[in-house]
Amino acid sequence: MMTIGEAARTSGVSAKMIRYYEETGLIPSAGRTGSGYRTYGPKDVQILRFVRRARDLGFPMEKVADLLALWRDRDRASADVKRLAQDQINALDQRIREMEAMKASLTHLVHCCAGDERPDCPILEDLGGPAPAPSQAQ
Amino acid sequence: MMTIGEAARTSGVSAKMIRYYEETGLIPSAGRTGSGYRTYGPKDVQILRFVRRARDLGFPMEKVADLLALWRDRDRASADVKRLAQDQINALDQRIREMEAMKASLTHLVHCCAGDERPDCPILEDLGGPAPAPSQAQ
DNA sequence: CTTGACCTTCCTATCATGGGAAGCCCCATA
């Protein structure tokens, strides 16, 4: 049995976050010593490490909760886990594409900008330019 | 002169956000009618559109403020603008790389998972696995 | 018994945005 500080060090989850995860119900409430200190065993640390790794893969906490539930369920179907993982890949892909689009726009603008001591700048001209014509789209 | 609602529609920035930008000093305080309604002219809408576009390129509000300052400064050096844009490209690149790494890990795990009705799942095994050996790194 | 490290709870902030309530204002129409 260890204190929250030791559990934090061995799991890679900060003590702050461990308490937060407990408060929100993501993880079960830790045991307590007579004086109120939380206590953690190897199993608890494993759960925390699980959460940590799922977060490192970009899963939002809600999905981490789903993964934890499947992990605990010995009768799960691996298809359910795989679907969660695939959904997360798709979500990442979506965000990557959005950022790639931003990057492409910026890269174009940067290539058009002299980048010298003169004030003329196509980047600012683009940002401050007129609204694109609505082109009578219905 | 238009109301905040019209300014929102023509600039693409919500009325909520226009008030927030004003409150935080990103944009100058709007004029007011006798009865307290904010008023916006074409110049104000142009500023709002500028902010909107910079945000669409992923600039954090702090950098948007820097861009606005350069935009207003007729003696700016385009090099300063270009540097901000390049920094933003680098920041995007960083985040894209992080997400690509997550995606690669997940893709590997997904390929290893049967995805059927059986409970055996390498994804969960990986998440719940033991801590990687510290390998006596100093 | 003191000291310092650790634990507890509670409150605050972040970043950018949306939601909603309570109340005032403006305009058009009956």
Add this chain to the structure above:
DNA sequence: TATGGGGCTTCCCATGATAGGAAGGTCAAG
């Protein structure tokens, strides 16, 4: 002129995941 509906105002709250800090209790080593 009265009324109704939509728009405006301010103020408060929530998000998601995390960090910071204050005030106070606890533990262990010296």
